[in-house]
Amino acid sequence: MSANATILKGRTGDWEIVMGLEIHAQVASKSKLFSGAAVGFGAGPNEQVSLVDAGFPGMLPTLNRFCVEQAVKSGLGLRAQINLKSQFDRKNYFYPDLPTGYQISQLYHPIVGEGVVEVEAEDGTFFNVGIERLHLEQDAGKLIHDLSPTESYVDLNRAGTALMEIVSRPDIRSPEQAVAYVKKIRTILMYLGTCDGDMEKGNLRADVNVSVCPVGNYDKFKETGDFSFLGTRCEIKNVNSFRFIAQAINYEARRQIEIVEDGGKVDQETRLYDPTKGETRSMRSKEEAQDYRYFPDPDLLPLVLEQAWVDEIKASLPELPDDKRRRLMDQYGLSQYDAIVLISEQAKADYFEAAAKGRDAKLVANWVTNELSARLTADGKDFSESPLPATHVAELVELIETNVISSKIAKEVFDLVWKGEGSPAEVVEKHGLKQVTDTGAIEKAVDDLIAANPDKAAAVAEKPQAIGWFVGQVMKATGGKANPAAVNDILKAKLGL
Numbered sequence: 001m002s003a004n005a006t007i008l009k010g011r012t013g014d015w016e017i018v019m020g021l022e023i024h025a026q027v028a029s030k031s032k033l034f035s036g037a038a039v040g041f042g043a044g045p046n047e048q049v050s051l052v053d054a055g056f057p058g059m060l061p062t063l064n065r066f067c068v069e070q071a072v073k074s075g076l077g078l079r080a081q082i083n084l085k086s087q088f089d090r091k092n093y094f095y096p097d098l099p100t101g102y103q104i105s106q107l108y109h110p111i112v113g114e115g116v117v118e119v120e121a122e123d124g125t126f127f128n129v130g131i132e133r134l135h136l137e138q139d140a141g142k143l144i145h146d147l148s149p150t151e152s153y154v155d156l157n158r159a160g161t162a163l164m165e166i167v168s169r170p171d172i173r174s175p176e177q178a179v180a181y182v183k184k185i186r187t188i189l190m191y192l193g194t195c196d197g198d199m200e201k202g203n204l205r206a207d208v209n210v211s212v213c214p215v216g217n218y219d220k221f222k223e224t225g226d227f228s229f230l231g232t233r234c235e236i237k238n239v240n241s242f243r244f245i246a247q248a249i250n251y252e253a254r255r256q257i258e259i260v261e262d263g264g265k266v267d268q269e270t271r272l273y274d275p276t277k278g279e280t281r282s283m284r285s286k287e288e289a290q291d292y293r294y295f296p297d298p299d300l301l302p303l304v305l306e307q308a309w310v311d312e313i314k315a316s317l318p319e320l321p322d323d324k325r326r327r328l329m330d331q332y333g334l335s336q337y338d339a340i341v342l343i344s345e346q347a348k349a350d351y352f353e354a355a356a357k358g359r360d361a362k363l364v365a366n367w368v369t370n371e372l373s374a375r376l377t378a379d380g381k382d383f384s385e386s387p388l389p390a391t392h393v394a395e396l397v398e399l400i401e402t403n404v405i406s407s408k409i410a411k412e413v414f415d416l417v418w419k420g421e422g423s424p425a426e427v428v429e430k431h432g433l434k435q436v437t438d439t440g441a442i443e444k445a446v447d448d449l450i451a452a453n454p455d456k457a458a459a460v461a462e463k464p465q466a467i468g469w470f471v472g473q474v475m476k477a478t479g480g481k482a483n484p485a486a487v488n489d490i491l492k493a494k495l496g497l
Contacts, residue, residue, distance in 0.1 A: 004121050005173035007215060010257045014215040017253045018230050019172040020132075022207040023185050024238075025164045025195040026139070027070045033138045033162035034061030034104065041201050045144075045155040053160035055099030060299050063088075067162040068303065070194040071111050071136050072313050074164055077192045077320055078131050078185075080115025084305045088136075088297045097141030097154050105165075107294045110135035111303065118322055119184045120340050122176055129181050130169035139163050164195070170209070170230065173218070175246040182206055182245060183344075187321050191346050205240040209233045210252045212260070231256065232266040236273050236280055248273035252280050324349055332361035341369045347383035348373070354390035359397045367393050371414055392417055396424040406484055409433050445477045446470070446490050460495045467491055 008015045032039055035052035052059045075082050087109040090102040112134035118126050141159035145152050166185060172178050186204055189195040197204050211233040213221075221229040234256070236248045251273075256266050271280040319327070321343045328339040328349070342349045342365065356364040372393065376386060396413060399405045405413060405428060416427045428434055449470060450457045460467055470491050475482055 004123070004125070004127065004177055005218070006175065006253075008212070008253060008257060010261050012261050015212045015253075015257050016215050016218055017173060017175075017249065018170050018211050018213060018218055018221075018233075019178055019249065020170040020209045020233075021168045021172060021178060021181060022209070022235075023166040023168075023182060024139075024205050024207070025074075025166065025185075025189055025197075026203040027067050027136075027162035027164055028193060028195055029064065029067050029070060029162055031064060031066075032160040033064050033067050033136065035160055037160065039161050043157055045153070046157060048157045049159065053099075053156055055101070061104065061297075063300065063303065064162065067136065068111070068305075069313060070162075071134065071164055072305070072310055073192050073317065074166075074189060074194045075112030075115065075134050076310075076314050076317060077188045077194075078112070078115040078117055078134065078166070080131050080134065081113035082305070082310050083109065083111055083113050084307060084310070085109065085302055086111040086135075087302045088300045089294045090297050091137075091292045091294055093292055095140060096152070097143050097156065097159065099141075099156065099159065103138060103140065104297055104300070105137035105294075106135035109302075117181070117184055117188070119177070119180050121180055124336060124340075127171075127177065129171045132167045132169055134164055134166045137163050137165060170211075170221075175249040178208065178249055179242045179246050182242065184321070187344060191318055191320055193318075199240045199242075202238075202240055205238045206245060208236045208239055208245060208249060208252075210236065210249055210256070211266075212253050212256045231260070232268050234266065234268065234280075235270050237270055237283060239273055244273055244275050247275070247278060248280055251278060255280065328352075332356060332365075334361060334365055338362070338365045338369065345383055351383045351386065351390050351393075355393040355397070357394065359394050360401055363397050363400065364393060367397065367414075371411070375418055387420075388417065392423055399424055399428060404428065404434055408484075443490055445474050445482070449473050449477070450495070457495060467495065470495070 006017050008017065026039075027033070029039055031037060032050070032053065035050040037050040037053055038048045040048065050059075052061055072082055086106060088104050089107045091105045091107070092102045094101055110133040112131075114133070115131035117129050117131060119129055120126055139158050139161040141154055141156040143152050143154060147153050168181070172181055182204075186195075186197040186199075189204070190197045195204055199205065211231040213229060213231045217229040221227065234252060236252060239245050239248055252271070259266050267285065269285050270283045272283045273280050324343045325336075325339045328334050328342060329336060334342070342352050348368065352365060352368045355368065372386065372388065376382060381387075396410055396417070399413070400407055400410050413424050413427050413433060416431065417424055421427050422430065456469065460470070467488075471484070471488060474491070475484070
């Protein structure tokens with residue numbers, strides 16, 4: 001059993017959770033998958049709809065080459081098989097925001113086949129999640145129910161937008177792993193520029209398939225490939241935040257355990273997570289593929305790619321998160337933890353590298369991942385919008401390294417730089433924040449202090465840790481600007497330690 005698998009205690013025994021996720025990622029593209037209509041957030045209702053999207057009779061879809069390229073790029077980033085021949089199918093169902101009465105998807109021959117993603121767990125260990133497939137499909141429109149008490153409104157702006165559906169194997173064993181996996185997929189797609197990862201706008205959302213089985217059954221499933229060892233799965237649709245993913249899984253697993261322990265049977269169904277009530281509720285009984293009456297789309301030829309084109313796309317890929325993590329550790333001597341935090345956002349890693357040139361990389365990493373990250377988060381900004389250029393962090397670290405300021409003074413300097421008072425060097429000059437490294441001035445402060453407190457000075461000989469009081473007083477006397485190392489050395493010499 002994997003180290004990070006969640007074991008849930010029931011009345012009749014212990015249970016384990018098994019999950020597979022389907023991530024729907026909106027392709028970063030200016031136009032839709034089969035029409036020239038614009039894609040974008042914030043347009044008025046039905047302003048970005050072509051006759052193809054609206055399902056007008058006789059309208060023919062035309063495949064968007066750029067969306068295909070984005071799917072291939074994503075497949076390569078997931079270390080997955082690129083299928084040179086794939087095919088589009090019609091998935092037939094009626095829904096008010098689906099004017100054609102079918103969705104164009106890929107069931108039998110997806111554009112991307114099997115792959116594997118290495119995911120970092122919270123405790124610093126790694127686990128692999130198998131990718132079953134990535135296929136292209138068009139999104140449906142949107143129903144708006146809160147504009148009228150008696151009517152629903154249909155906005156087709158989203159209809160026909162290109163989606164990549166990334167389907168994982170049932171390799172995920174805990175809510176924490178599920179969240180880590182979605183974060184990793186999101187990071188990879190954002191590095192590749194194939195999806196903007198904006199979960200608030202629904203541009204990346206997950207369907208979570210959850211089942212429970214008695215402890216030990218998952219290992220039997222892994223050995224035999226026999227799904228009968230696993231429980232019946234329920235699919236929780238369209239979860240669009242990391243927090244909700246974890247909450248939905250926890251609730252759903254408990255719900256299923258209760259049903260089975262009460263002698264009932266879990267029905268395979270599609271459920272929705274209600275974050276206000278913190279529970280999942282039934283949406284519809286789970287359809288099987290035959291219920292959708294899939295068949296090859298008669299308006300679209302099979303999609304045939306040339307290997308040379310795929311190779312060209314592969315050669316153009318940016319450095320991916322896993323490679324960047326390993327390189328930051330090798331090149332800058334960073335810990336795995338620091339490297340993982342830095343690569344979580346491409347802009348954060350780039351910022352760090354710009355600031356770390358010729359500086360103490362560990363110190364730079366600390367300032368970037370702690371002080372600066374906290375300020376940006378508080379202001380609702382990310383690293384690409386940082387008001388502080390990387391050169392300012394580099395300069396601040398240089399001032400610490402060359403003993404011009406102490407780490408403590410550096411925090412004060414950072415505050416003033418953040419408020420727009422200039423570069424770190426300018427702030428230090430303007431506010432007279434240079435560290436006192438003149439040993440004569442420090443010695444005088446120490447002598448005055450010892451003369452005024454002979455009893456405390458005598459006590460230090462018996463209790464050496466009492467020197468801390470003297471350090472504090474000297475720092476106070478010098479306005480916090482004395483070099484702490486020099487203060488300690490001089491005090492030890494004068495107090496005979």
